[in-house]
Amino acid sequence: MRRLTKAQQALAASNLIFTVGSGMYLTAGVLYFTEAAHLPNGQVGLGLLIAGLVALLLGVGVGHLADRHGARRVYTVTLIVQAVATAAFLLAYDFWPFVAIVSLATGSKAAGVAARSPLIRRYGGERPQEFRAYLRAVTNVGISFGALGAGWAVQVGTTSAYSTMIWAIALLTLASAAFLAFVPTVDPAPATGSRRWIALRDRPYLLLTALDGVMAIQFKVLTVAVPLWIVGATTAPRWLISATMLTGTVMVVVFQVRASRGVDSPAAGALAYRRAGFAFLAACALIPLTAGMSPLGASMLLLAAIVVHTVGELWHAAAGFEVSFALAPEHATGQYLGVFGLGAGLAEAVGPGLLIWLCIEWGRPGWYIVGALFALSGVAAPVVVWWASRVAQSTRHPRESDGARRVAPVTRRPRESDGHVALRR
Structure with missing residues (x-):
């Protein structure tokens, strides 16, 4: 097992603490907004849509700031802002205050993802994609603990229990920011002679971002559609909400690094996207069958669907790690990963409302439509990745970045000299 460096340990510790709070919020x-703040489902979906649009506007700009003014400093600020906004959830008892507060929280979270990217690239070792996969495994350890805390709040079901959960999330986010003091600073990237917003002019990368964003709606299936489906359309017990979250997170902890190990080129990432799309289709076909079943039958089928869905999630995440880093020049990592984060922002913006409308309001046919959308995105991925790889190969100097080195020989067999040293837990 390769030993983590001190910087990697600090990043992992910060990530673990942050994601315990994230696990509470995701679960x-x-x-909280529908049962404690008493906001209607439709208003929650619309508010999350607006918040996602705000996040779309912030990711690229904050990523560029991280490249130019120091990633650690910018990332710390985003975590502090997110902690304050999370505490303010306790004031979100009307629609417009809810929109303002959740927009600030969602926007700062998206900005933080972009600001953290240069830190991962700088301290991630020879293949930062693999360290990113390791961080995702750590993320799901944190989420699993957070899901347990959220399960207590949901089972108790009182306003006081939900408020305690919100305070815990805010404090954990502040603690995560404090741990960044143990991460060395990253020198700002030197200015280049190229145009400033190069990522926004990279058309195939933008198309790849949009495609990943459509598929990233799958993350909202487990955090938005499944909880509301369990509560409103099945006879399954409410504690199954935490059980489904824990099932997925444990699978990611155990298998994410292993799943990412074989996705070591843009071409392999494209194939992983395709496999993920069909796995999501299968899961979306199983979930609506639980309506009208007995509590035990619904619980067993839902857990089986979550297993299938999580297999797709492993492939989707591994594909995203590989293509987003491999096709981004090193001097503009924050900017490019900020652009790629627009896909997650698209999922944040469109996903909750779309899933509530199709899967919850419409019901069974909506689940089938969502599954088909994922499958079509997976089928389109190889073509888009091929185009992005060709453009990257023709426009970047081979020594410009580690990502460019990996793009040029897309179809060759990887060699040990490429630095494919897998992180193991």
Whole structure:
């Protein structure tokens, strides 16, 4: 097992603490707004849509700031802002205050993802994609603990229990920011002679971002659609909400690094996208069958669907790690990963409302439409990745970045000299 450096340990510790709070929010955030703040489902979906649009506007700009003014400093600020906004959820009892507060929280979270990217590239070793996969495994350890706390709040179901959960999330986010003091600073990237917003002019990378964003709606299936489906359309017990979250997170902890190990080129990433799309289609075909079943039958089928969905999630995440880093020049990592984060922003903006409308309001046919959307995105991925790789190969100097080195020989067999040393837990 390769030993983590001190910088990697600090990043992992910060990530672990942050994601315990994220696990609480992902598991029960929607239920807090609907059951404790008493906002209608439709207003929650619309508010999350607006918040996602705000996040779309912030990611690229903050990523560019991280490249030019120091990633650690910018990332710390985003975490502090997010902590304050999370605490303010306790004031979100009307629609417009809810929109303003959740927009600030969602926007700062998206900005933080972009600001952290140069830190991962700088301290991630020879293949930062693999360290990113390791961080995702750590993320899901944190989420699993957070899901347990959220399960308590959901089971108790009182306003006081939900408020305690919100305070815990805010404090954990502040603690995560404090741990960044143990991460060395990253020198700002030197200015280049190229145009400033090069990522926004990279058309195939933008198309790839949009494609990944459509598929990233799958993350909202487990955090928005499944909890509301369990509560409103099945006889399954409410504790199954935490059980489904824990099932997925444990699978990611155990298998994410292993799944990413074989996705070591843009071409392999494209194939992983395609496999993920079909796995999501299968899961979306199983979930609506639970309506009208007995509590035990619904619980067993839902857990089986979550297993299938999570297999797709492993492939989707591995594909995103590879193509987003491999096709981004090193001097503009924050900017490019900020652009790629627009896909997650698209999922944040469109995903909750779309899933509530199709899967919850419409019901079974909506689940089939969502599954087909994922499958079509996966089928389109190889063509888009091929185009992006060709453009990257023709426009970047081979020594410009580690990502460019990996793009040029897309179809060759990887060699040990490429630095394919896998992180193991």
